Amino acid sequence: MTFTYDEVVWFSKTFGLFYLIGFSAIVLVYVYWPSNRATFERAAMAIIHDEDKPCR
Incomplete structure (x- = not known):
């Protein structure tokens, strides 16, 4: 299974958002x-x- 750069960026931004909210x-x-x-x-x-x- 190959991931494109855009898919990795989308996943990392989404995961990061939910991580920070949590x-x-x-x-x-x-x-x-x-x-x-x-x-x-x-x-x-x-x-x-x-x-x-x-x-002193």
Whole structure:
């Protein structure tokens, strides 16, 4: 079975599109999952709670 260049390009673009859509959906589900909220809030506040003093 021989593939032409156009068929390979079409397949790679289609597969890439669905791959990125699926990966984006997985990331969004992970970010907005209720049990991950505390982890993200702790990470966001970690920078604020550090002492901001000049080095001696």
